[in-house]
Amino acid sequence: MPETVDLTLTINHRRHPLRIEPRETLGDVLRDRLGLTGTKISCDAQVCGACTVLVDDLAVSACTYLAIDADERSVRTVEGLATDGALSPLQQAFIDHAGFQCGFCTPGMLMAATALLEEDPDPTREAVIHALEGNLCRCTGYAQIIDAVLAAAGGARADAR
Amino acid sequence: MLPRFQFLRPRSLPDAFAAFAATAGDAAWIAGGTELLQVMKMGLAQIGTLIDVKGIAELHGLRADEDGALTIGAGTTHRVIERSPIVREHLPALAALESEVANIRVRNTGTIGGNLAFAEPHSDPATFLLACNTSVHLVGPRGGRDLGIGEFILGPLWTAREEDELLLSIRIPAAAPGVGRGYAKFAFFERPAASVAVCLAVEDGIVTQATVAVGSLTDVPTVVLRAGDLLTGRETRSGTLGPSLGRTVDVFDDLDIVADHNGSADYKRHLAGVLLGQAADLALTEALARA
Numbered sequence: 001m002p003e004t005v006d007l008t009l010t011i012n013h014r015r016h017p018l019r020i021e022p023r024e025t026l027g028d029v030l031r032d033r034l035g036l037t038g039t040k041i042s043c044d045a046q047v048c049g050a051c052t053v054l055v056d057d058l059a060v061s062a063c064t065y066l067a068i069d070a071d072e073r074s075v076r077t078v079e080g081l082a083t084d085g086a087l088s089p090l091q092q093a094f095i096d097h098a099g100f101q102c103g104f105c106t107p108g109m110l111m112a113a114t115a116l117l118e119e120d121p122d123p124t125r126e127a128v129i130h131a132l133e134g135n136l137c138r139c140t141g142y143a144q145i146i147d148a149v150l151a152a153a154g155g156a157r158a159d160a161r
Numbered sequence: 162m163l164p165r166f167q168f169l170r171p172r173s174l175p176d177a178f179a180a181f182a183a184t185a186g187d188a189a190w191i192a193g194g195t196e197l198l199q200v201m202k203m204g205l206a207q208i209g210t211l212i213d214v215k216g217i218a219e220l221h222g223l224r225a226d227e228d229g230a231l232t233i234g235a236g237t238t239h240r241v242i243e244r245s246p247i248v249r250e251h252l253p254a255l256a257a258l259e260s261e262v263a264n265i266r267v268r269n270t271g272t273i274g275g276n277l278a279f280a281e282p283h284s285d286p287a288t289f290l291l292a293c294n295t296s297v298h299l300v301g302p303r304g305g306r307d308l309g310i311g312e313f314i315l316g317p318l319w320t321a322r323e324e325d326e327l328l329l330s331i332r333i334p335a336a337a338p339g340v341g342r343g344y345a346k347f348a349f350f351e352r353p354a355a356s357v358a359v360c361l362a363v364e365d366g367i368v369t370q371a372t373v374a375v376g377s378l379t380d381v382p383t384v385v386l387r388a389g390d391l392l393t394g395r396e397t398r399s400g401t402l403g404p405s406l407g408r409t410v411d412v413f414d415d416l417d418i419v420a421d422h423n424g425s426a427d428y429k430r431h432l433a434g435v436l437l438g439q440a441a442d443l444a445l446t447e448a449l450a451r452a
Contacts, residue, residue, distance in 0.1 A: 003167055022168035022211070025198075045199060046267055047351055058240070058269040064198050065270065068168055069213075112265065134264020134351075 007071035011036070012080030018067075026070055027051050027062035030077060038078040038107050049135030052108035053077050059115040078107035081114065090114060090152040099148035101139040109135050113149045122153055163201055167210040174219060174327070177212060178302040181325045184210045190327055192220075192236050195263075195271035196279040219300075219329055220274065225251050229335035235274020235328045239286075240265070242273060252333060254342045254443065258289050263351040274328045277310070280381070282317045282419070283352035288376025289344045291384060292358035295333045301326035314381050339363045339452045343443025345436040346376075353377045354423030355432035359444040361392055363452060368395045368402070368445075373437065378418045378429050387412040392441055402445050403438030410434035 009016045011034065020029060030036040030053070042050035044063045051062040054076040055069075081088040090113055093099070100106040109132065116123060116131040123131070128149045129142075137145060171177040181188050187209035191197050200206045214220055220236030229251045233242065242248050243259035262268055262276075262285050276286055277297065287310065295310045299322055310331075313321050322328060336342065339362055346356035355378055361371040373388035391412050395402055413433050418426035 003165075005168065021165065023163040023165055025163065028162065044202065046195060046264070049264065049266065052266060059266050060270055061266040064194060064202075066168070066194060066198070069194075069215075115265075130260075131265060134266060 005068055007068060009067065009070050009075055010073065011075045012077060013074075020067055022066065022068050024067045025063055026053065026055075026060075026065045026067045026075065029067040030062060030075075036077055036079050040104055040107055042104065047134075047136070048105070049108040049112060049132075050105050052111040052135065054111055054115055057115065057118060059112050076111070076114075078110055081110060088114070089155050090117065090149065093148040093152040093155065094145070097144050097148040097151055099140060099145045100137075105135060105137045109137070109145055113152070117149070117153055117156070121156055123150070125150060163198065164204075164207055166201075166208055168213065169210060170213045170216050172216050174217060174300060177214060177217060177327065178325065180210070180212050182302065186324060188212055188324075190214050190278075192272040192275045193238065193267075193270035194275075195267050196275060196281065214327060220327075222330075223247055226335065231255075231333045232330055233273055233333070234330050235278075236272050237274075239263075239268035239271050239273065239276070243268060251335075252293075252342065254344050254447065255286075255289065255333070258285055258344045261285070261346070267351070273331065277313070277331070278320060278322060278328045280314050280316070280318050280320050281352065282380055282382070283377040284382065285344070285346065285353060285356060285376070287314060288356050288374050288382040289342075289358040290331065290333065291382045292344075292360045292372050292374035293333050293342055294360070294372070295331055297328055298330045298332065299326045300329045305329070307332075310382075311384065317380050336360075336451065337362065339448055341444040341446065341448030341451060343440045343445075343447065345439035345443065347432050347436060349423060355429050355436060357388075357433055357436040357440040359392070359437070359440040361441065361444045361448060363397050363445065363448040366396060366398050368392050368397060371441075373440075375413070375416070375433055377423070378413070378433055379416055380419065383416065385412060385416065387415065388437060391437075397445055397449065400445070400449065402441040406438050406441070408434075409437050412437075 040050040042048045046061040046064045053062045189208045191211045221234045223233045239259045239262045249256045297313045342360045344358045346353040356376040358374045371389040371392035376382045413430045420426045
């Protein structure tokens with residue numbers, strides 16, 4: 001019998017008591033134990049950003065982050081962005097600006113950009129590029145994605161007026 | 162999936178050393194895991210017990226002495242260093258360097274201690290900290306010791322740390338008035354293709370002393386004396402050094418440069434020449450501001 005550990009992950013504000021092996025990554029637990037397959041695993045080496053999720057509001061790679069390290073922490077995934085079926089302003093901006101084609105990188109892009117906008121609600125284009133430079137897209141390219149993030153920030157700015 | 166391992170979370174140094182001793186050597190320390198989990202995934206390391214050091218208070222904390230010397234706990238993440246007002250005030254070049262390490266996910270989890278202890282030859286901080294005459298503090302069941310970073314890093318993925326020793330903190334000496342430090346790199350991927358760090362002193366419009374360290378070129382970050390000599394004695398009145406340096410690649414002729422996926426040895430030597438001018442100018446700007 002492999003050693004197991006008991007822990008509690010709070011995922012998208014819902015608590016999940018779990019018994020797992022220490023070797024399970026956050027990506028393993030999200031996808032294989034909880035069925036939250038919005039988080040994509042691609043390079044498995046912290047290079048591509050497809051698996052980006054937020055742990056205590058910080059962007060991390062679910063592929064290389066041990067689930068045990070998220071014990072008693074708040075994890076947010078792409079499934080948690082919409083509220084009561086309504087897309088977040090950032091998600092809507094990705095649609096409005098054609099910020100994806102195949103969509104594989106999109107959950108990671110959305111989570112990385114969510115972290116950025118929470119920290120810096122009115123980023124410059126350079127700040128968006130800097131925050132997303134570790135997230136790779138192989139079809140749309142980057143211009144529309146950056147436009148979408150800036151538009152979401154601009155929308156929030158307009159709402160505040 | 163990762164290979165199986167036991168995972169321990171000691172809360173104190175004595176508990177950590179006791180846990181290590183109980184494994185008969187089949188153990189490794191882990192903090193952010195950005196390096197270690199990667200080699201375990203690739204099947205290059207099979208480790209029975211991972212001992213998580215993030216919960217040990219002595220590995221955390223970041224402070225400046227009155228003279229501006231910095232002590233940084235080994236468990237401090239790149240992101241915390243990047244955003245630290247203390248680092249931005251006393252060593253802005255380190256904050257700038259940290260803001261460009263790998264990507265934001267690595268910076269949010271990876272630690273300065275893990276980076277140095279892993280001794281990847283393409284490390285950003287190791288190269289810069291070498292030029293800044295940084296020392297590392299190790300503790301183990303037999304006590305503590307301090308080593309210069311050049312004595313600590315012995316080869317690719319190889320340091321002077323005994324297996325049961327823990328890198329506790331690093332100490333970066335204060336810069337005297339007129340001293341500036343700069344770092345420049347060129348990168349295609351997460352790690353640099355080449356990087357150059359410069360620490361120089363300016364007095365009465367002349368560079369009186371300069372230390373140059375290069376990274377990603379050779380097996381270990383290396384101080385290049387000829388590059389320091391190239392900068393020493395130069396006039397600084399124009400506020401820039403780079404354009405006057407000429408054929409800087411010559412000073413890297415004696416290095417045993419390793420070709421890798423970033424390019425040939427000649428190409429990397431060329432990059433170092435360009436980066437030397439950039440790093441020297443960044444250091445000069447700070448030196449003149451601190452004069």
